[in-house]
Amino acid sequence: MRVIITPTETEASTLAARHIIDHATPGMKLGVATGSTPLGLYANLRTAHETGAFSLADSTAWALDEYVGIDENHPERYRNVLRDQLVGDDKTGLTDDNLHTPNPYGDDLDAAAAEYEAALSEGVDIQILGLGSDGHIGFNEPAGSLASPTHVETLTHETREANSRFFDNDIDKVPTHCITQGLATIMRASDIVLLAFGRGKARAVAQLIEGPVSAMWPATILQHHPSVMIIVDEEAASELTMIDYYRSREHV
Numbered sequence: 460m461r462v463i464i465t466p467t468e469t470e471a472s473t474l475a476a477r478h479i480i481d482h483a484t485p486g487m488k489l490g491v492a493t494g495s496t497p498l499g500l501y502a503n504l505r506t507a508h509e510t511g512a513f514s515l516a517d518s519t520a521w522a523l524d525e526y527v528g529i530d531e532n533h534p535e536r537y538r539n540v541l542r543d544q545l546v547g548d549d550k551t552g553l554t555d556d557n558l559h560t561p562n563p564y565g566d567d568l569d570a571a572a573a574e575y576e577a578a579l580s581e582g583v584d585i586q587i588l589g590l591g592s593d594g595h596i597g598f599n600e601p602a603g604s605l606a607s608p609t610h611v612e613t614l615t616h617e618t619r620e621a622n623s624r625f626f627d628n629d630i631d632k633v634p635t636h637c638i639t640q641g642l643a644t645i646m647r648a649s650d651i652v653l654l655a656f657g658r659g660k661a662r663a664v665a666q667l668i669e670g671p672v673s674a675m676w677p678a679t680i681l682q683h684h685p686s687v688m689i690i691v692d693e694e695a696a697s698e699l700t701m702i703d704y705y706r707s708r709e710h711v
């Protein structure tokens with residue numbers, strides 16, 4: 460697990476984008492996260508596309524999760540968020556057909572989850588991750604299975620409260636359920652880049668890197684993954700015990 464601490468999220472986003480641009484291969488499968496954390500990274504990818512240094516034109520992108528019960532045209536529907544960030548020649552070259560998101564609109568949500576899981580049986584090439592303040596990745600909430608496939612998840616009160624800022628600050632408008640890639644699905648990615656910013660993520664970051672692997676902090680499963688890069692700002696790094704060691708490792 461590489462741990463990189465940057466002064467602010469601007470440097471972190473640039474570094475993460477650099478990693479993706481450098482490792483992009485034609486036809487790659489890119490795992491994409493939502494939330495506010497990867498927005499700077501996506502802006503960097505759009506800039507690189509503008510200059511001809513990066514393109515997702517032949518690639519596919521795979522969302523981690525999608526809300527259940529959200530209007531198809533709602534701006535916070537994750538498919539719409541990702542369209543806004545990545546789809547089109549004016550963005551990264553990704554086509555709408557090549558953007559994959561779980562389908563929460565059918566009668567059988569379990570079947571939709573199973574279908575998404577099957578499509579990801581070989582895992583993505585590079586997975587971008589954010590981190591919930593309760594340690595969730597995707598929408599895998601605490602006390603779930605560390606080996607879960609794509610599944611229907613009930614959101615915790617903490618997550619709905621955190622995400623209410625996208626829903627007029629009204630928790631009642633935040634969906635209660637979602638379809639999310641499971642931890643086993645995420646673990647099939649060949650390479651993972653996780654970003655976390657701000658004081659509110661510090662406890663989850665400390666658990667993720669230094670805590671015991673536990674279903675109570677779902678992101679800790681990443682300690683078992685052979686290729687993870689964690690990029691955090693100073694505030695998110697503030698509860699790390701071995702912070703000086705991580706800095707020295709990155710200055711070889």
Ligand code: GLP
Binds near residue numbers: 492497524589591
């Ligand atoms: C959301 C998403 C996650 C995201 C996390 C953090 O609910 N499902 O993929 O990483 O919570 O969100 P943010 O980046 O806005 O802090």
